[in-house]
Amino acid sequence: MARVLMKGCEAIAEAAVRAGCRFFAGYPITPQNEIPEYFSRRLPEVGGTFVQGESEVASVNMVYGAASAGTRSMTSSSSPGIALKSEGISYCAAARIPMVYANISRGGPGVGAIQPAQQDYFQATKASGNGGFEMMVLAPATVQEAVDLTYAAFDYADRDRNPVLILADGVIGTMMEPVELPEMKSDEEVAAIKESKKSWACIGHKLDYANRAWIQPGHWLTDEMQKANEDAEEMYKSWEKDIMVEEYMVEDAEAVIAAYGISGRIGKSVVDILRKEGKKVGLIRPITVHPFPYKSFDKIDYSKCKGILDVEMSIPAQFVKDVEVAVKGRCPIDTCLCSGGNIMSREAVIEAVNKIIEK
Amino acid sequence: MELIYSRTKTIQEDKVSGFCPGCMHSTVIKLIGEVLEEMDLVEKAACVLGIGCCGLHMDYIAYDNTTAPHGRACAVATGMKRTNPDSLVFTYQGDGDFASIGLAESMSAANRGENITVIFINNGIYGMTGGQMAPTTLIGMKASTAPKGRIAEEHGYPMHMCEILNQLTAPAYLVRTSCNTPANVIKTKNAIKKAFQNQLDGKGFSMVEIVTSCPTNWGLDPLDSLKFIEEKMLPEFPLGVIRDK
Amino acid sequence: METNLCVAGFGGQGVMTLGKFLASATCDSTDKNVTFFPSYGAEQRGGTANCFVVISDEMVGAPLGDVMDDLIVMNGPSLQKFLPTLKKGGTLFINSSIVSDQIDRDDVKVVKAPVTELALEMGNAKVLNVIMLGVYVGYTEVVSPEVVWGTIEHKLAKKAKLLPLNKAAFEKGLEIGRSQK
Numbered sequence: 126m127a128r129v130l131m132k133g134c135e136a137i138a139e140a141a142v143r144a145g146c147r148f149f150a151g152y153p154i155t156p157q158n159e160i161p162e163y164f165s166r167r168l169p170e171v172g173g174t175f176v177q178g179e180s181e182v183a184s185v186n187m188v189y190g191a192a193s194a195g196t197r198s199m200t201s202s203s204s205p206g207i208a209l210k211s212e213g214i215s216y217c218a219a220a221r222i223p224m225v226y227a228n229i230s231r232g233g234p235g236v237g238a239i240q241p242a243q244q245d246y247f248q249a250t251k252a253s254g255n256g257g258f259e260m261m262v263l264a265p266a267t268v269q270e271a272v273d274l275t276y277a278a279f280d281y282a283d284r285d286r287n288p289v290l291i292l293a294d295g296v297i298g299t300m301m302e303p304v305e306l307p308e309m310k311s312d313e314e315v316a317a318i319k320e321s322k323k324s325w326a327c328i329g330h331k332l333d334y335a336n337r338a339w340i341q342p343g344h345w346l347t348d349e350m351q352k353a354n355e356d357a358e359e360m361y362k363s364w365e366k367d368i369m370v371e372e373y374m375v376e377d378a379e380a381v382i383a384a385y386g387i388s389g390r391i392g393k394s395v396v397d398i399l400r401k402e403g404k405k406v407g408l409i410r411p412i413t414v415h416p417f418p419y420k421s422f423d424k425i426d427y428s429k430c431k432g433i434l435d436v437e438m439s440i441p442a443q444f445v446k447d448v449e450v451a452v453k454g455r456c457p458i459d460t461c462l463c464s465g466g467n468i469m470s471r472e473a474v475i476e477a478v479n480k481i482i483e484k
Numbered sequence: 485m486e487l488i489y490s491r492t493k494t495i496q497e498d499k500v501s502g503f504c505p506g507c508m509h510s511t512v513i514k515l516i517g518e519v520l521e522e523m524d525l526v527e528k529a530a531c532v533l534g535i536g537c538c539g540l541h542m543d544y545i546a547y548d549n550t551t552a553p554h555g556r557a558c559a560v561a562t563g564m565k566r567t568n569p570d571s572l573v574f575t576y577q578g579d580g581d582f583a584s585i586g587l588a589e590s591m592s593a594a595n596r597g598e599n600i601t602v603i604f605i606n607n608g609i610y611g612m613t614g615g616q617m618a619p620t621t622l623i624g625m626k627a628s629t630a631p632k633g634r635i636a637e638e639h640g641y642p643m644h645m646c647e648i649l650n651q652l653t654a655p656a657y658l659v660r661t662s663c664n665t666p667a668n669v670i671k672t673k674n675a676i677k678k679a680f681q682n683q684l685d686g687k688g689f690s691m692v693e694i695v696t697s698c699p700t701n702w703g704l705d706p707l708d709s710l711k712f713i714e715e716k717m718l719p720e721f722p723l724g725v726i727r728d729k
Numbered sequence: 730m731e732t733n734l735c736v737a738g739f740g741g742q743g744v745m746t747l748g749k750f751l752a753s754a755t756c757d758s759t760d761k762n763v764t765f766f767p768s769y770g771a772e773q774r775g776g777t778a779n780c781f782v783v784i785s786d787e788m789v790g791a792p793l794g795d796v797m798d799d800l801i802v803m804n805g806p807s808l809q810k811f812l813p814t815l816k817k818g819g820t821l822f823i824n825s826s827i828v829s830d831q832i833d834r835d836d837v838k839v840v841k842a843p844v845t846e847l848a849l850e851m852g853n854a855k856v857l858n859v860i861m862l863g864v865y866v867g868y869t870e871v872v873s874p875e876v877v878w879g880t881i882e883h884k885l886a887k888k889a890k891l892l893p894l895n896k897a898a899f900e901k902g903l904e905i906g907r908s909q910k
Contacts, residue, residue: 148566150563179588179589179592180588182559182588183556186552186559187560187566190559190560193564194530195567212553220551239769300767300792301766302762302792303755303763327564328548328564328568329548333546334496339549340551390790391790393788394791398790468793470795
């Protein structure tokens with residue numbers, strides 16, 4: 126298939142359309158404006174609907190409505206806007222509504238910086254809203270991966286009837302890179318997907334209390350609420366099989382870089398550079414940051430490994446907490462961090478790795 | 485013997501209403517059910533319930549429904565209706581939901597002229613949470629968060645949603661009714677019918693604001709509550725058609 | 730082989746377009762990988778604009794390198810800002826029409842082209858970026874000039890009457906670039 130040069134945000138939107146997404150609602154915020162802009166042009170071409178919501182809050186709730194009525198639907202934002210969406214996301218999780226959303230994350234906290242950052246890790250993976258629900262969180266490191274993960278996200282969302290988050294950063298969102306786009310789902314396929322949700326979609330049914338669509342983000346009875354949470358937990362546990370991770374030259378490594386998203390990509394290029402110098406460096410890059418590939422860290426030979434280098438565009442470090450859980454104290458963990466919209470420097474990573482190796 | 489009245493089948497028979505004595509939520513949901521049946525719309529109905537006592541209906545109504553996050557019903561309804569134009573999408577929201585926390589969603593959906601119907605229950609108080617002040621609480625009316633009563637200088641004035649939305653160009657139908665007398669109940673039913681018909685005709689945003697009582701939080705018995713509606717609520721919220729395009 | 734390029738100038742000088750044309754051409758060439766990363770600020774107009782293009786035989790590691798192999802500078806402030814990032818032995822492409830500052834490094838190659846003046850001579854100030862792209866491609870041949878022109882032609886398909894001017898601008902640039910090798 127021919128490759129085309131696409132901006133990350135636009136590639137994500139196109140991948141969603143190709144996956145059968147026919148409803149998008151969003152609100153402007155840098156650096157993700159190209160996502161709603163792209164959808165506003167593209168969706169009418171395929172019989173879909175774009176709405177610019179009056180706020181991030183309204184947008185996610187429009188998606189709540191469209192997805193609860195059976196349409197593959199998406200919203201997107203950047204960090205502060207994602208915080209506003211957290212209410213709607215929690216409701217979607219509670220009501221078991223399949224939807225996809227993307228965080229093209231920027232500096233924080235507060236209004237933060239409009240430039241790229243990875244300051245939303247805890248929010249994305251641990252508590253994206255109230256109530257302790259979980260989501261699959263997919264973290265692309267290239268525009269191609271953003272395309273592939275977005276395309277797959279709709280399948281995960283439908284399979285589980287749960288929200289899926291694309292956690293990208295401002296670099297992935299704003300950079301252009303050649304991509305190969307996935308196959309466009311035909312109108313028949315899109316219609317079939319919607320048809321398959323008819324039994325539970327809130328669109329009107331024959332009058333029958335037991336079989337009405339009943340999409341509720343909560344329960345009046347405590348035992349029902351507990352049961353719903355137990356069912357959700359079953360689903361969360363089943364994600365073990367869906368873990369995606371890039372393990373790169375880990376076996377003999379004396380230093381292992383642990384990083385996700387754009388930092389992971391930069392980390393990989395550092396491995397290549399240092400391997401050419403004969404230095405034994407490896408990389409573990411979670412692609413699903415939730416569920417987290419803890420077991421990948423068991424593949425490190427701790428008799429040889431002098432240290433792990435956590436690389437992330439967040440101060441304080443957040444991703445490192447999951448790395449600590451995975452490493453279980455088997456070797457020291459150093460960090461290489463930047464924040465505020467600064468982009469991870471390859472030289473800084475090289476220097477930090479060298480420090481570990483020279484120990 | 486001729487059957488002249490039967491209970492609407494849209495309310496599940498074996499469910500016991502949790503509403504307080506004298507509460508008009510039961511009246512309104514019955515009217516909605518009757519209208520759905522009479523217009524043969526039950527199988528198309530997609531109801532978006534607001535948070536608060538409105539949400540209690542989820543266990544009683546036998547047709548499709550969801551509950552929106554607090555205040556967001558009009559946004560949820562927008563997503564539903566835009567992707568399924570054949571459904572009859574209506575929200576059922578209280579005054580806190582529609583006129584306070586959901587003001588942006590309500591105004592914006594009305595301004596876009598979304599082809600949905602809003603049933604807006606105005607009883608001047610927060611019910612489920614225990615009688616806190618609402619945007620529609622009358623001046624001088626006591627609330628659990630306004631123990632001295634609503635004071636204009638501190639709390640501002642009751643909000644008139646029909647009149648506020650009447651400033652917008654898009655809405656098709658804005659009407660205020662009540663359920664305090666049998667005649668007004670019939671008028672309310674007719675208003676709901678017209679609002680649903682508007683949606684079928686693709687006319688856009690319709691809202692039926694229904695002035696109702698909350699005997700429990702008003703601290704009045706059901707009969708005195710009817711009197712309170714007549715003497716206090718209706719002078720502040722005059723009934724009638726505000727807009728009919 | 731990996732080439733890190735930074736293109737910098739005033740907003741309105743077509744800096745981003747220059748970078749995008751080069752990235753698109755690399756994509757069209759099909760045998761190389763490329764990333765284009767715009768540096769963005771809060772302002773819609775004015776100020777400096779810069780972007781980073783990385784062209785590589787392998788997968789591009791960092792879309793924004795710390796050290797540049799090549800630097801295209803369209804105005805004075807950009808020279809001050811980015812010259813320190815140019816590697817030893819790297820190449821500086823300079824719009825000599827308006828950048829008159831002293832270049833206080835002798836460990837880099839300098840390719841000068843008065844692109845603002847040339848563009849004005851050609852009757853359209855806007856083509857200065859296409860001239861500079863020609864200079865860069867002519868000098869480095871990082872992507873073949875034919876492929877780059879093919880990409881420009883494709884991108885400007887809807888503005889066909891601008892094609893002859895742009896063709897002339899690109900070729901003028903190629904000539905300058907080649908002559909300074």
